[in-house]
Amino acid sequence: MIQRNIKGLEQLTAPLTPVGLTPKDVVASRGTMQLYHYRPLSDEIYRVPILLVMATTNRGYIFDLAPGQSYVEYLLKAGYDVYVLDWAPPRRDESRLSFEDYVLDFIPDAIRTIQTRSGEKDVTVMGYCMGGVLAVCYAALHPGGPMKNLVCFTTPIDWSGMKLFRAWADANSFDVDRMVDTMGNIPAEMIVTSFDMLRPVSRATAQIRLWDNMWNDEFVKGFRMMERWGNETLPLAGEYFRQTMKELMHANKLNTNEFVIGGRRVDLSAITVPVFHILAEHDHIVTYDASKPLIQMVGSKDKTELAVKGGHVSVLAGANAVKRLWPKIDAWLGERST
Amino acid sequence: MAETPWTDPVALWRDMIDKMERQFNEAGNKVMGQEQFGAAMNKATVLPLAMQKALGEAMAKFLATLNLPSREDIVAMGERLGAVEQELRRLNLALAPAPVRTADSPPRTRKPKAPAS
Numbered sequence: 001m002i003q004r005n006i007k008g009l010e011q012l013t014a015p016l017t018p019v020g021l022t023p024k025d026v027v028a029s030r031g032t033m034q035l036y037h038y039r040p041l042s043d044e045i046y047r048v049p050i051l052l053v054m055a056t057t058n059r060g061y062i063f064d065l066a067p068g069q070s071y072v073e074y075l076l077k078a079g080y081d082v083y084v085l086d087w088a089p090p091r092r093d094e095s096r097l098s099f100e101d102y103v104l105d106f107i108p109d110a111i112r113t114i115q116t117r118s119g120e121k122d123v124t125v126m127g128y129c130m131g132g133v134l135a136v137c138y139a140a141l142h143p144g145g146p147m148k149n150l151v152c153f154t155t156p157i158d159w160s161g162m163k164l165f166r167a168w169a170d171a172n173s174f175d176v177d178r179m180v181d182t183m184g185n186i187p188a189e190m191i192v193t194s195f196d197m198l199r200p201v202s203r204a205t206a207q208i209r210l211w212d213n214m215w216n217d218e219f220v221k222g223f224r225m226m227e228r229w230g231n232e233t234l235p236l237a238g239e240y241f242r243q244t245m246k247e248l249m250h251a252n253k254l255n256t257n258e259f260v261i262g263g264r265r266v267d268l269s270a271i272t273v274p275v276f277h278i279l280a281e282h283d284h285i286v287t288y289d290a291s292k293p294l295i296q297m298v299g300s301k302d303k304t305e306l307a308v309k310g311g312h313v314s315v316l317a318g319a320n321a322v323k324r325l326w327p328k329i330d331a332w333l334g335e336r337s338t
Numbered sequence: 339m340a341e342t343p344w345t346d347p348v349a350l351w352r353d354m355i356d357k358m359e360r361q362f363n364e365a366g367n368k369v370m371g372q373e374q375f376g377a378a379m380n381k382a383t384v385l386p387l388a389m390q391k392a393l394g395e396a397m398a399k400f401l402a403t404l405n406l407p408s409r410e411d412i413v414a415m416g417e418r419l420g421a422v423e424q425e426l427r428r429l430n431l432a433l434a435p436a437p438v439r440t441a442d443s444p445p446r447t448r449k450p451k452a453p454a455s
Contacts, residue, residue: 040444042444042448044445047446094420118446167375170376172377174380338449
């Protein structure tokens with residue numbers, strides 16, 4: 001009890017928990033688009049570099065939480081050349097950014113930068129959550145390369161599987177046009193609230209568990225890292241949000257291969273590169289049903305699906321991911337990165 | 339799952355918190371998943387949006403009267419700066435030298451470990 005009180009007082013004045021500490025260089029910065037290149041941690045690296053595409057709702061340091069619990073650090077030590085496509089909060093004038101910008105501008109721009117810096121044509125693209133949606137759209141619209149491999153984490157394809165989000169964004173009552181036309185970018189607070197509503201009491205019980213474990217420095221550090229990441233949720237560009245709601249949430253067009261970007265239809269069967277899709281068995285955000293269809297829909301002969309115990313975030317960045325998932329990705333990707 | 343021993347009150351309390359969280363979340367999801375809830379929630383967000391729009395338009399007129407830039411003017415300026423930034427980026431790429439590889443860059447010759455026999 002005494003330890004809890006002392007630690008509790010310390011927490012009130014503690015600075016932000018440092019995250020994203022693996023050394024990196026910013027190699028492209030254009031409004032919301034930020035491309036980082038991580039400095040190698042290995043004397044010999046694989047030929048094919050990796051581009052990790054972060055979800056548009058959150059900061060990319062979830063891939064690089066802390067030494068010993070950093071997916072980026074793991075990949076670097078395993079000998080990969082790692083780039084991360086991260087997002088800064090979109091400016092007001094970026095409210096007009098749409099899927100066309102993310103899929104036909106930002107990702108190709110990032111890949112061109114990687115090709116220039118590495119001297120390699122091939123790139124492995126990994127996408128997490130909405131980053132996975134952007135990655136599969138890019139892959140489907142660029143079947144001739146330069147993507148060599150596609151790895152997706154908890155990527156929503158069948159949006160009818162996200163029943164609560166669909167109920168709240170029902171086309172009959174949710175006026176997305178008015179929202180976007182009035183606000184421009186969708187505020188981060190709205191995004192956070194929608195996530196919190198999926199588990200309405202969990203924010204309160206998390207504080208109870210924090211108090212219960214206040215004496216445990218490791219627990220508190222882990223909690224504060226995840227809390228910081230949740231608090232730094234990003235606003236969403238208005239047009240991109242409008243398309244997400246109308247085309248994906250309401251009309252479910254990604255699942256029916258009817259989603260059109262830049263006048264071109266996204267047909268997932270056009271993806272023929274090796275694909276590895278990781279699903280989280282207890283994902284309350286992108287449900288198992290929502291992400292399951294990807295592997296059946298791609299046209300690749302070399303494709304693997306892996307369902308892993310864990311939630312939407314813990315499957316990739318939790319302490320258990322270090323042993324449960326990352327070595328499996330390394331085993332699959334290593335053979336395809338030479 | 340092993341039963342929590344009744345002689346451990348702290349473990350019982352933790353168990354209770356876990357169970358309560360699960361039950362309250364499930365109950366909350368049931369209520370919030372109903373069509374009426376979504377409709378009511380969305381109606382509640384429309385009013386502040388309408389007020390925000392009306393206030394924004396009134397402010398723009400007021401600022402124009404004072405010969406001051408409105409939000410739209412600033413956003414337009416930001417867009418022009420963004421376009422200039424984009425053009426500079428394009429020029430930089432066009433002028434980019436050969437691949438950025440130095441003597442310190444590790445060789446790209448790694449092979450995966452052979453599986454243990």
